[in-house]
Amino acid sequence: AGSAKEFLNYLCQQGFEPATVQIYYHALKPFLAYLGILLTAKFKKRRKLPAYHGPDQVQAVLNVIHARTGRWSQLKERDMTIVLTLAYTGIRRAELLSLRLRDINFRTRMIKVSGKGDRERTIPIADALYEPLRKHTKGTQPSDRLFPMQPRRLWTIITRYAAQAGIEDLHPHSFRHYFATQLVENGVSLKTVQELLGHADISTTAIYLDVVPKHLSNAVERLPKFALTAI
Structure with a gap:
């Protein structure tokens, strides 16, 4: 054995x-x-790395939305705000769809999110998200949902835009991966990324270190530079 x-x-x-x-x-x-030998073993499933989507892919989706015309043009503002909210907060699909105006504090620029296990966290509103979100919520009541739709509808909206932009394997949760990888790529600590994503276990967050291997080089490059007059 x-x-x-x-x-x-x-x-x-x-x-x-x-x-x-x-x-x-x-x-x-x-x-x-x-042979009378007992063999026991436990196997852990290897966590699949999320597909990497960078700023160019997000911009391509926004471009497709912006180009909408005809009877669909009235949905441009809503759909742009959906994509920007997902990209700048990294919230889950269910968290996005449960957002209400009372969860948004425009004065402090914070969003209160109710995550898995009823755990609450707050996420800052990025400058690029502030105005689109404020415009979208104009005339909305505090108890109103910001994006009243079914999860399947959200999935269809995002995947359809992605297909039109020529992007494969991009769906609502992809923006959560985008958010995390961009933070890691820009040198944000894993602990901070964990808090923003609402992960209970930091090992779940650590998967993004594998998605963005260049974070190692970035970390070294952040060290102080010295003037070398002679070597």
Whole structure:
């Protein structure tokens, strides 16, 4: 059993997918059981890295929305505000759709978000989001939802714009990944990113370090520069 476990561990260390290691495990287990040896093992699913979308992709989506004409043009302001809110806050789809005017404090420029497990957090309103959000909420009552629609409708809106912009695999949650990767890319601490995203476990946030490997170089480049008169 010891040698079998060492073999399975070796496969894991070599980067084999958990599903592949499990195939070997299930192949070995009956044979070892026949020999009277009990083999037990636990497998953790490898977290899939989110697709990377940068500012160019977000801008492309905004351009498509801005180009809307005809009877759909009246929805431009709403849809632009949806994309900007997702991109500048990193909130989840359900959090966006549950936002009400009373959750927005334009004086302090903060948004109160009710996240998973009824955990509340506050997110600053970025300068680029302030005016679009204020315009969108004009005439809205405190208890009114800012974006009254079903989750499926939001999904359709975003994926349709993405398709028109020629962008694959972009959906509402992609903007959460965009928000996180941009923060990491710009040197924001992982702890701060965790707080803004509302992650209970910082290991969930740490996945974005793999999505943006260049953060390591950026971190080193932030060190003080010295004048080298002679070497």
